[in-house]
Amino acid sequence: MFAFISFQRLILVGASDISKFQAWQDAGLVLSTTSNEACKLFDAVLTQYATWTNNESLGGIDGCLAKLKAADPNFTMGHVIANGLELIGTGRTVRLDKELDSAVRAMVALSQSQALTERERLHVSALDVFARGQLPKACDLWEQILQSHPTDLLALKFSHDTYFYLGHQRQMRDSVARVYPFWTRDVPLSSYVKGYYSFGLVETNLFDHAEKVAHEALAINQRDAWSVHTIAHVNEMKAEVEKGLKFMKETEKNWKSSDMLACHNYWHWALYYIEKGEYEAALTIYDQHIAPPCLASGNILDVVDNSSMLYRLHLEGVELGDRWNDLLGVTKKHTKDHILLFNDVHFLMSFLGAKDHKTTEELLTTLQELARAPREDHQLSLAPSLGLPLCQAFVEFENGNCDKAVDLLYPIRYELVQVGGSDAQRDVFSLLLIHAALNSKSKAKRNLARCLLHERDMMRPKSPMTERLIRKAAAVHSMA
Ligand SMILES: [Fe+2]
Missing domain, CATH: 1.25.40 (Serine Threonine Protein Phosphatase 5, Tetratricopeptide repeat)
Structure with missing residues (x-):
């Protein structure tokens, strides 16, 4: 068993820094695998998903998923993140896609054969019900995870995206609010959580608050394309056309390489x-x-x-x-x-x-x-x-x-x-x-x-x- 490890943190401190491993394990985000490489790759995929950016030097999300599967084919959370990204992408469905259906079934079967943590089991169940179209139920299960594991970024982002699909605007905002105090500045990727929160605020018409939180995130990391996106929404909703154009032009260099979101930010522009x-x-x-x-x-x-x-x-x-x-x-x-x-x-x-x-x-x-x-x-x-x-x-x-x-x-x-x-x-x-x-x-x-x-x-x-x-x-x- 290895603790959940920040890939960025691994690069900074080196894999020999056992105390950092311990710190993550203490956070309770245990990953059931004996492969350190699988843990690193899991984190690399999660980081790219959370930041809307494929890191080509790592092989992008697809490349990392392939290496993750090779590192430990029986790593249940590896299957969770792989299947979850397919399902959340909404371009494939188990109803028509036998390959995806088999992958989800295999993930469920694998999880039943292993001694997993309760958190991991909930992740499997959430995807199982999501695959069958029960999106609100999937959100309930991710919320269950977040109540005991508020820094589970995968549960937070999957639920955030699913609330978006459901038009559950207040839930999208409040789901992040409930875990927000735990995302202190020392937690890797915490500034991106500000971005998620700011988007929930804009979708509940709290425009000034949304803009403030998005700017806080950008002050920490100006390459956060999702926080840029929140500000694009504020300007759109208020029809602040000139302000919107100026902002997109000034920040373009920071977000245009966020390949998963750039097209959408240009759409706003x-x-x-x-x-x-x-x-x-x-x-x-x-x-x-x-x-x-x-x-x-x-x-x-x-x-x-x-x-x-x-x-x-x-x-x-x-x-x-x-x-x-x-x-x-x-x-x-x-x-x-x-x-x-x-x-x-x-x-x-x-x-x-x-x-x-x-x-x-x-x-x-x-x-x-x-x-x-x-x-x-x-x-x-x-x-x-x-x-x-x-x-x-x-x-x-x-x-x-x-x-x-x-x-x-x-x-x-x-x-x-x-x-x-x-x-x-x-x-x-x-x-x-x-x-x-x-x-x-x-x-x-x-x-x-x-x-x-x-x-x-x-x-x-x-x-x-x-x-x-x-x-x-x-x-x-x-x-x-
Ligand atoms: Fe948008």
Whole structure:
């Protein structure tokens, strides 16, 4: 048995510093393996995940996972982190992917054959239920770990990401708050925990507090791309466009090498340009920094960013050339996934953008079929009330049936937080509703558009986009 070891700490003090091993063991984060190398690699993977950055000198996360498996094939927590990253990535599901299903089953079987700690067993159980779509239950199990092991970074980050998928905004904030006092400055990676907390704060509209905590994290480590991301959200939510542009430009050198998050931070940057109506500038960022990583990696967060960016530009009437078709090459294989409704609707945007009617229909029918069958899957349980009407609203809008799109979307608008994502990401649904209402045949719905824009203006008083839409609504109204 070895204690949980900070990889950074190992490099600093050397593996011979037994007292440091003991210090971690005293923290209670025991890893059941006889391989010191496996412990180091576990920590290397966790560090890269927690910091959103593949360290190529270590072989990246994939390289480290391969070496980890070789160092100790029977190391249960090695299987936990490997399977957990696959599942949290939301690009694969055990329902359709036999290899992933086998890996999860093998992890569970392995854990049952070993004398593990209670913490390790809870990690296995959390992934087991996550794989079966029981995301809230998985969070409960990670919380159970954190109550007794507040510095278990893997439990903290897995639960943080899963709350995000669930749209559990307060839980995302409070989960970190509950362990926050234990993450003192001497604990490795503690500044990143400030970043996680700051994001929970911004998603619960505590903008000033969020910005303060994110700046505290950046004062310790300016390369913390997630804390940069929090500040990008604060500026987005307040429509502080010039401040947002300046901040992203000034900090770009610090986060552009965070390969797992850079695309998303560029997405935030481009949103400011869409706000300003500077579409060419937004497209330049898209072409240089948002499309290439998505087309190369197919990572789901990158896919979501691509679909969302193109759809917002589409709503603004921007000509997009072949970009939808390029994106279709990445999204089409996910037509039947139905892992997260949030992902589904973003895949759908790309199908609609590329005018691929057959794939659009396939996504809708397979989602309907899965939603009809009784299942324990949390996301699928939301499909009839939220996922399907949301997807159908996009389809109706694209078919020119704007009144129908409003009828589908307006009643569920306050419930859509349950499909997950951030407030900034889900804003594309609000924009769709406004555009659909603006273009409706019914005068009542066009009046609704004006009301929705007043509401938007109250929340983001400096938004140039809202001003443009209000002018458009006034013009539509005067013509009626
Ligand atoms: Fe974001």
